[in-house]
Each structure stands twice: as structure tokens, then as C-alpha cells.
Amino acid sequence: MERKLISKRDIIFILLILVASAAALIYGSTRETGKNAVIRSDGDIIMDIPLSEDGVYYPVGMEYPVTLTVSGGKIAVTESECTTKICVHTGYIGAVGEMIVCLPNKMTVEIVGGESEYDLII
Amino acid sequence: MTLSGCSAEPYNKSFFALDSVVSVTVYPSDEKLGEKVYECILSAEECFGKVCGDDRSAALTSEDAERINSVLSCAEGLNDTLDGRIELYCGGLTSLWGISGDDPKIPDESDISDELEKLHSLEPFYVEEGGSGYDMLDLGSAAKGYACDMAYDMLCDNMEKGYSVISAGSSSLLYGEKEGGFSVKVRSPDTEGGILGSFVCGQGFISTSGGYERFFEADGNVYSHILDPETGYPVETDLASVTVYCPIAENNGLRSDLLSTMIYIDGTAGLEKYAEYAEKENIGIIAADNKGNVFSYGIDFHIDKESGYGLWNES
Numbered sequence: 001m002e003r004k005l006i007s008k009r010d011i012i013f014i015l016l017i018l019v020a021s022a023a024a025l026i027y028g029s030t031r032e033t034g035k036n037a038v039i040r041s042d043g044d045i046i047m048d049i050p051l052s053e054d055g056v057y058y059p060v061g062m063e064y065p066v067t068l069t070v071s072g073g074k075i076a077v078t079e080s081e082c083t084t085k086i087c088v089h090t091g092y093i094g095a096v097g098e099m100i101v102c103l104p105n106k107m108t109v110e111i112v113g114g115e116s117e118y119d120l121i122i
Numbered sequence: 123m124t125l126s127g128c129s130a131e132p133y134n135k136s137f138f139a140l141d142s143v144v145s146v147t148v149y150p151s152d153e154k155l156g157e158k159v160y161e162c163i164l165s166a167e168e169c170f171g172k173v174c175g176d177d178r179s180a181a182l183t184s185e186d187a188e189r190i191n192s193v194l195s196c197a198e199g200l201n202d203t204l205d206g207r208i209e210l211y212c213g214g215l216t217s218l219w220g221i222s223g224d225d226p227k228i229p230d231e232s233d234i235s236d237e238l239e240k241l242h243s244l245e246p247f248y249v250e251e252g253g254s255g256y257d258m259l260d261l262g263s264a265a266k267g268y269a270c271d272m273a274y275d276m277l278c279d280n281m282e283k284g285y286s287v288i289s290a291g292s293s294s295l296l297y298g299e300k301e302g303g304f305s306v307k308v309r310s311p312d313t314e315g316g317i318l319g320s321f322v323c324g325q326g327f328i329s330t331s332g333g334y335e336r337f338f339e340a341d342g343n344v345y346s347h348i349l350d351p352e353t354g355y356p357v358e359t360d361l362a363s364v365t366v367y368c369p370i371a372e373n374n375g376l377r378s379d380l381l382s383t384m385i386y387i388d389g390t391a392g393l394e395k396y397a398e399y400a401e402k403e404n405i406g407i408i409a410a411d412n413k414g415n416v417f418s419y420g421i422d423f424h425i426d427k428e429s430g431y432g433l434w435n436e437s
Contacts, residue, residue, distance in 0.1 A: 043137070083224040089335045091314050095307070101143045101291075104224060108136070108143055118307040118320065119147075119287050120294055122330045122365060 035096065035113035037075045039068070042106040051075060051094065051111075062105050075109060077102065097121050135160060139167045140266050142291030149284045149300075155277075159288060162276045166269035173249070173256045174213060174265075184251040189272075191248045193264045196376050198246065204399055206384040209351035211244055213260040219356075221347045226338040228345070234354040241351060263348075266293035267329050267379025273297075274327075274375065285325075293329040293379050310429050311362035311410055318410060319425040323367055327375040331382040332363035348383060359389040360411050367406035367421060378405075385409060393417055 039047035039059055047059055049070060056078075057068040064082035068075060074094035077087040080102060087102035093109070097116035100109040132149035133156045146159045169186045171177040182190070197210050214237045220226040241258075249256055261268075273288050277297050285298030296304045303322040310318040311334040333346030333356075350357040366382040368374035385396050390411050397419040400407050406421035415434040416425055425433050 084226075084336070085338070086335050089313070089337065091312070092316070095317070098309075099143065099145075103138070103141065106138060117305065119300070119304040120289060120296065120328065121307045121309065122289075122292075122294060122328060 035073065035094070035111055037068075037070070038110050038112050040108045040110070049075065059107070062107065064102075064105055066102060066105065066107065068109065075111070076100070077109065080105075095121065137163075139163050140170070140269055140290050141262075142266065144288070144290045147287040148281075149286070152281075152284075155280055155286075158276060158280060159273055159286070162273050163269055163288075163290065166265065166272050170261055170265040170268075172254070173259045174216075174261050178255055178257065181252050181254045182249055187249050187251045187253070189268065190259075190261070192373065193261055193268055193376060194246070194248060194259075196373055197264065197380055200377070200380055200384065204384065204395060207351065207387050208263060208380055208384045209241075209349075210261060210264065211246060211258050212241055212349060212351050213256070213258045214240055215349050215351070215354055216260045216262070217257070219345075219349065221336075221338075221349070226345070226347075228340050238354045263331070263383040264376055264379050266290040267327065267375040267377070268373075269293070270295040270327055270375030270379075271373055274370070292331065292382075293327065293375060295327055295375060296323070296325050298325055308363075308365055308408060308423075310426075310431070312430070316429065317426045318363070318416065318429050318431060319408075319423050321406075321408075321421050321423045323406070323421070324369070326367055326369045327378040328365065328367050329375075329378040329382040330363060330365045331386040332361075333357075333359070333386075334362060348387065350387065357387050359386055360413070361386050361389050361409055362412045363410045365408040369404050381405070390417070393419075 035051045037049045037051060038045055049057060051070055051073045055070050064080060066077050067079035069078040074092040076092040077100055080088050082102055082104040084104060087100050090100045093100055093111055096111050096114055097118060098111045098121050130150055132147050133151035133153055134147050135156050136143055136145040144163050146156055148156045169189050172180045172182055172186060173190055194210060197208050200206055201208055218229045218233055218237055269290055270293050273295055277286055285300040288295040303324055305320060305322050307320045308318045310316045311332050336347035337344050346356040348357045364382045364386045366378045368378040393409060396407060400420050407419040408421055408423050409417045410431060414431050416431045417434045425431055
């Protein structure tokens, strides 16, 4: 019987391995971060969001509603009905110790998880 | 269980003050001292609140007046020495634009020219004990730096070993001795955030000015929170962010705060004169322009490869 060098079954098998290893890589890289964003309202913790999974969050009890977006291990206030929008202008943060402040809401978003490389982030 | 004292956690506290979040780190942990720093920052806030906050009807104590006058004279001195354009008497313009408040807006042109006329005919003055209602003062570019000076004085009297980091938003104090120095990360002025670069320094004061966080949009334009006292409009500058490091010395928190704003206002055209001054005074400057260049003077600044910025000069 004639046998091809690579059969259809081989190709499927190789593809499966590729898909599985890609999935493992992606899973591994997102799990690796292990960082969280702690959301405080006037000093009290109201949410603790893992940065390992992309998502959109709407903290409750804000005087001016805000939208938080987690993407690629970072977080940003992507929308805010507050007056100054400084929180939105800060953009994405992802390094331990970094902080977003929304003064009109008295809300802070701070990255925690492991030791900060820096004594000061400005 | 560890016996090593080095692994102990530092004391940390964050609170809202000075129109920002102030965070205090004390190592080795010392809650009493941390509380003292907290009280010190609150007393700075109380003092400055009487001239450009919600508390303008309150009379100034002799201590308040002394503090505010040292801010005014420091700004005047820097303007004279450096031909700078920092304006602390533009409170009328600031409130017209509503820039420090909740509802910034573009004022009528006639209102702006009225305020400009008032400003230009105003003789610089000092405040007095018992005085109040100094609406023409805007100490927004000085209060946080000065608060760091007050914190420094307090720590000098109360902290013998270890270190402390006090960050009041745009101005910070690094106090004491830390093995290997303090490592400082500078955020990118780009909208996506991220890192511009980092440096290591000894104790001192650090202030940042930029138009990338505090601004507002109206009629499709972007208006920065820093006003140009000559035009009455938000300053037009080709710099995106300026960071100034001043070593420990009297009033140097204040100086770092004022200088970062002065340099920002003057743009890249003024960098040479500030670099000269910085070299004489052992001051460090990092300035990022809006074309992707970073200018660094007196600081060994490590630019982040992914920042999209390039170092214009080596210092």
C-alpha cells in the first residue's frame, strides 16, 4: 500500500497540537500577571478586579457613573460622567503602585499584587 | 517567621487632600510618624485653602501669611532670575475658566480681556495676618510642592533612620537614606498611559507639570489647565510633560513645583536657560515634547524602549 509522507490525519494532529500550545501560551501569559486593581470609594474598598481577564466593570454607588475597562493586563477608566475627566485622561495603568484618581467621585483605582519595582510613580 | 528587620512592611496611608490623593510611606513602619505626616499635609491644605480653596472667607493666621508670602517671594525670585512667566496673581483668570473647579468652560472674550487688564495693572503684593478674600491669588502651581517642604521639616525633627516617600500627586518628597537610592518611574504623557522611563536618585523633591491629565475639551479643542497670563488663554507649549528634581534644601519642594510649571510654559525654546540654571543648582530636568523627544539634564534618565520616545541629548 502506498503511503503519503504526511496524511490528513497527521495534519489534523499537528494542528491540534498547535492550537493547544497556543491556548496554553495565552493562558500562561495572562495568568502570569497575578495583579489586581483595587477600587476604593472615599477610602473604602468596593471592588477588587483581577487583571488576568479582559472585561468591563461598572462600580455601583458612584456619584458620577464610571466605566472601567480591563484589557491586556491593564485597566483604565474609559468613561466617566464626572466633570473633570482627569480619571479618563490618565489612560491605562498596569504597574504595581500605579493609580487612577477620580476626585469628583473620591474614587481611586490602584494596582496591587507583588512588590513595586518603583518607590515613586509620577 | 522571619527575624530580619528588612523584610518588614512599610507603613502606608493614602488620603484625599490638596486636590489630589496623597500617599505616605514610612520605612521602617511607624504609624505615629505617618499620622504626623498626615496632619502636616492637612495643615498645608488648610493654609492654602484660605487663598485658593473653599475657605476664602477665613482670616489668615500669622503662620499662614508667612507661608504664603514665602511662596510669593520664591516665585518672584525665580521669575527674576530666569525671566520666567509663572503668574501667581491670576486667580481671577483661573476662576473665570473654572479650571480648578468642576465645570471648566471657555469664557467670553470680553471677560478675558477685562481680567487681563486687571491682572496687568495689579501691583504684586504680600498677604497679611488677619487678611482674607485673596481671590486674585492662584497657588495651584505651588501648594503641593510647599506641602512637601512642610513634610520635610516635620520629618527632619522626627525621623532618625529609614526613609519616607510622600506623594502629593504632582509633587513628591523622597526623604532619608535608601539602599541603592530611590527608583522613580515617569509616566508617559501619551493618552495610552504607559511608561516614559525611569531614574534613580537620592533624597529630594520631584514635581511634574503637563497638560495631559488636567484639561478639558470644548468645541473640538483641548484646553490645558495652565493659563498663559499674557493671552489669558491656556498656554500653548510644545512640551507635553516636565519633571524637575531638586535636592534637599530650604523651599526646594516649592522650587521644584514652580520650576516644572515655568519650564512647561516656556516650551523647548526655554530649555537651554533652564538647563544652565539646573547645572548650577544641582537640579535635574526631564522634559518630553510633543514630537517624541525627551530632553534630560542632570539626571541619568533611562528611557523605556517601548515608550515611543527617544532621548534628544545625553547629559
